[in-house]
Amino acid sequence: MRDFYFHAPTSLPEALTLLDEHKDDGRPFAGGTALVVLMKQSLVDADHMISLARVPGLTGIRKEADGLHIGGLTRHRDIETSADAKSVVPFLSEVYSHVATVRIRNVATVGGGIAHADPSQDPPPALIVLGAQVKLQSKNGERVVSLSDGFFQDYYETSIEPGELITEVIVPNQPAGARTAYLKFLPRTADDYATVAVAAMATSEGGVVKTLKVALGAAGPTPIHATAVEQALVGKQATPQAIRDAADAVAALVDPLDDFRGSSEYKRDMAVVFTRRALERVLL
Amino acid sequence: MNDASQPHQIHLTVNGKGYDVSAPTRRTLVDLLRYDLGLTGTKEACSVGVCGACTISMNGSIVASCITLAVQADGADITTIEGIGTPDNLHPIQQAFIDCGGFQCGICTPGQIVATKALLDENPKPTEDEIKEWLMGNLCRCTGYYQIIDSVKKASGQPVAPTPGAV
Numbered sequence: 001m002r003d004f005y006f007h008a009p010t011s012l013p014e015a016l017t018l019l020d021e022h023k024d025d026g027r028p029f030a031g032g033t034a035l036v037v038l039m040k041q042s043l044v045d046a047d048h049m050i051s052l053a054r055v056p057g058l059t060g061i062r063k064e065a066d067g068l069h070i071g072g073l074t075r076h077r078d079i080e081t082s083a084d085a086k087s088v089v090p091f092l093s094e095v096y097s098h099v100a101t102v103r104i105r106n107v108a109t110v111g112g113g114i115a116h117a118d119p120s121q122d123p124p125p126a127l128i129v130l131g132a133q134v135k136l137q138s139k140n141g142e143r144v145v146s147l148s149d150g151f152f153q154d155y156y157e158t159s160i161e162p163g164e165l166i167t168e169v170i171v172p173n174q175p176a177g178a179r180t181a182y183l184k185f186l187p188r189t190a191d192d193y194a195t196v197a198v199a200a201m202a203t204s205e206g207g208v209v210k211t212l213k214v215a216l217g218a219a220g221p222t223p224i225h226a227t228a229v230e231q232a233l234v235g236k237q238a239t240p241q242a243i244r245d246a247a248d249a250v251a252a253l254v255d256p257l258d259d260f261r262g263s264s265e266y267k268r269d270m271a272v273v274f275t276r277r278a279l280e281r282v283l284l
Numbered sequence: 285m286n287d288a289s290q291p292h293q294i295h296l297t298v299n300g301k302g303y304d305v306s307a308p309t310r311r312t313l314v315d316l317l318r319y320d321l322g323l324t325g326t327k328e329a330c331s332v333g334v335c336g337a338c339t340i341s342m343n344g345s346i347v348a349s350c351i352t353l354a355v356q357a358d359g360a361d362i363t364t365i366e367g368i369g370t371p372d373n374l375h376p377i378q379q380a381f382i383d384c385g386g387f388q389c390g391i392c393t394p395g396q397i398v399a400t401k402a403l404l405d406e407n408p409k410p411t412e413d414e415i416k417e418w419l420m421g422n423l424c425r426c427t428g429y430y431q432i433i434d435s436v437k438k439a440s441g442q443p444v445a446p447t448p449g450a451v
Contacts, residue, residue: 001310003288006355036312036351037332047288049309053356077345101421103399104333106345107352190420191334 001039005048012137015055016165020139022048023162030073030112033104058167061085067172068092072111072165080105088173091180091201095126098184101191111166114147117158117222124152124223125199125215126182127171135168136160144170152222175211178203181281183274188261194218195261198274202282209233209283219254219271226250229275238283247276294358298323299367307354314338314349316357317364325365325394336422339395340364346402365394368401377401377439384444386435388426396422400436409440
């Protein structure tokens with residue numbers, strides 16, 4: 001790691017001004033659990049690290065009518081253990097509990113994790129399934145964007161513009177009666193990244209699928225929102241055969257990497273298997 | 285603006301004692317503890333936050349000090365293994381690791397003990413599954429995990445079946 005300027009702004013306007021000044025040579029610095037590793041490997045080489053640790057107002061979980069409003073700097077562990085999160089969006093607490101180890105969850109932030117955009121992370125598929133949005137603030141204003149529609153663009157790439165910061169994550173209330181499943185295929189160790197992962201949420205009535213959301217992690221350059229699977233089942237009777245046929249559709253949606261967790265071909269097969277199991281869990 | 289290589293002034297409390305340290309921004313917290321403060325109980329192994337050897341407690345939460353920058357600890361209250369017990373006055377967790385054979389080479393042990401203390405502070409009577417879940421990020425490559433789990437059970441006042449091979 002080489003030297004860099006470490007800024008510790010104490011207000012949001014000050015942080016946003018620094019981010020604006022250092023659009024080309026700066027990075028927001030939250031928990032650092034991903035960033036410090038990338039800096040050690042010289043994969044991130046910014047001259048200016050703009051720490052958010054002393055910026056007030058960026059942490060905390062608020063229950064509002066439209067769902068949970070989670071400060072961008074809120075730690076993974078706080079979502080895992082928050083009584084409010086567990087009561088309104090229990091699926092979110094469950095999925096954050098799967099991230100790495102407690103040591104990492106004690107430090108890694110919600111906004112930092114989303115901005116990091118590693119496609120193998122646990123939360124993004126669940127956030128997509130839940131219909132989450134992020135609030136991006138910059139010196140010039142703010143916008144709210146969905147995580148489903150093109151936010152994740154490529155490995156470690158998002159549509160966040162230089163100078164913008166995730167200040168809030170908005171997660172709609174989990175629909176009443178919704179069934180959820182997060183299946184993380186871990187053939188190596190419990191604290192590993194997923195070999196493939198599937199998040200699913202559904203409501204059904206009399207065996208007919210009313211709503212269905214499915215997204216995959218670790219199966220391509222970004223988290224994958226499997227709309228083809230959803231469309232194949234919504235409005236239909238959820239039979240084992242219909243589920244099997246719908247799950248087969250993910251084979252064409254995924255584009256996994258060959259690595260030590262398995263070949264691309266193997267992961268493609270496992271994406272189908274785990275999608276089927278997740279669908280069975282939420283629909284049968 | 286000053287040069288990026290200018291050291292930062294960092295004030296932190298470690299094991300109840302205040303320190304003022306001058307360190308470059310690239311200094312990790314584990315290096316600051318070991319080389320600037322001479323507290324070599326905390327070990328560094330994987331250097332990427334995976335193995336747990338460098339586990340310390342910072343402001344009440346366990347963290348990986350190898351992927352924490354020293355500048356992040358400015359103003360922090362830190363507990364390392366040196367703050368948990370002394371050779372003459374072992375912490376009950378340390379005694380339990382001795383009684384149950386919870387270590388051999390000892391490199392992972394400071395991290396295991398710091399992590400165990402954080403677990404028991406939050407959950408005084410953890411189940412075996414809770415112990416495994418909490419300590420899964422503290423890797424041991426010689427003792428084997430059964431004796432470590434026994435050590436945590438013993439430290440939390442729970443019955444431990446005799447383990448073959450334990451000292």
